[in-house]
Amino acid sequence: MNTNVNFAGIKMKNPVTVSAGTFGYGREYSNLFDLNKLGGIITEGTSLKPKSGNKPPRICEIPSGVLSNVGLQNPGIEYFIENEYPFLRKFDTAIIVNVCGSSINDFIEVCKILDKIDIDGIELNLACTDNENDGKLFGRSYESVRDITSKVRKVISKPLIIKLTPNVADITLSAKGAKDGGADGISLINTILGMKIDIEKRKPILGANMGGLSGPAIRPIAVRMVYQVAKEVDIPILGMGGITNAEDAIEFMLAGANAIAIGSSNFANPYTSIETISGIEKYMEKHNIENITEIVGKVTM
């Protein structure tokens, strides 16, 4: 039985990773289980300068999910290189650094630094707002995705993954923008914009008013987007959005994901990722699957 996958040029021992913003830089979870078991770790979104994040509250519960807006709190790339990278690199798992920024130049500067160190890939968070374009999302259109992807592509040689925002009319256009810009893979999906109101105070619950919806509540939307993109665009996909176990992970892979990421389920059950890995092995055994890659995109209509 072979669970190895090659996602966007990144070799992983299994298709299970953990998504940016739900796993910090791995330290907290390393106290709870052996991180070497993971296919990969995608770090906290990391920016050129430290970011202190949004005022509280930053998170609240919604039916079968989470609404949150942390505001990209992170210690900055310099701190990461000095303190978090040496810790993370000790583990035998693919390390993918998620990058955020508020201008294309921010992304370029961070990626140049990351391209020189021993990590396995770089993921760009295009749900960030572009301060040079009235705060519109970098991932808002085919052109904007292609533009930032191609500019970052020029300065790095490591595998480049574009994390697309689902808050667009046609996700396949965004995926085409990533492909045409020279990305090696895409992450689908980031959180869906949402809002919750405290009816007694008549105010939004979140300090930032609106936030991103994640968790099982958004899973069907994520599966649909993975399916649509896999059908239309020839680019490796890291599927995510409400995965809580192996069954959910396999659903994403059947829809067309080459690998998957566990997100907010890490909060509810910190062992979700390793339980998903063993669950995938059981599924392979039960269905006589030799290579996990066999099931990718194998949903039939």
Add this chain to the structure above:
Amino acid sequence: MPEVVKAKLLKKEYLKDDIVKFSVEAIGIVKTAKPGNFIEIKVSETTYPFLRRPISIYNIKKDEGILEFIVQIKGEGTKLLCEKKNGDIIDIIGPLGFGTFKYEKYQNIAIIGGGIGVFPLYELAKEAKEAGKNINIYLGFRNKDYVVLEKEFKNVSNKLVVTTDDGSYGENGFAIKFLEEDLKSKKVDCIYACGPLPMLRAIKKLSIKENIPCQVSLEQRMGCGIGACLGCSVKKANSSKENPQYFQVCKGGPVFFAKDVEF
């Protein structure tokens, strides 16, 4: 370090219609738990409610390996939790929080709690009492129907004042009034507080006025409880409005020196 424990529910006791005390077997947690620590409890087997519920620790029975916590039934999550029966297994992560109550270097301490905020103060009082500290406790409740744990706190204090906002039980008025009165004649080396935000703000103000260190246990909407999601934050004192800096309540706290945080 926190661990995930499948804790057996040994005893469930209703202190009020909506306030339930749990005694669970959790040897792994009680071994290292300190006063002020909290736990994250998985309340549902399904994805609703999705997130764990952060609950403060009430009593750590180290010798027996028993952990006690008290829950007020407020929403769907706490309702489900309180439906658990003796013998059921509860999925708990703990102990959580690196900011715990520090009492070692203070001899005369004042503990003040409001409403359900009194729960995390019991373990502090118990340990400080065992360490031979002089302890004054002030507990405020809305009215006589809300008064809980009077006997328990009496046993771990040198003096206990119970107040109700409407005077229907104990002393009449907010608990802070009686602390403030005592500060005129009594030496207090540190104040410890947990309760509603307006109460905590008033206590912080008083502690600054009297120049007495003050430790507060804070609450915030939480995600993971272990410091990974960065969901629960509280503003660091002395950080500017333009460039505010934050502590994570779950990791830096939940107990902070009041002077270090703005709430």
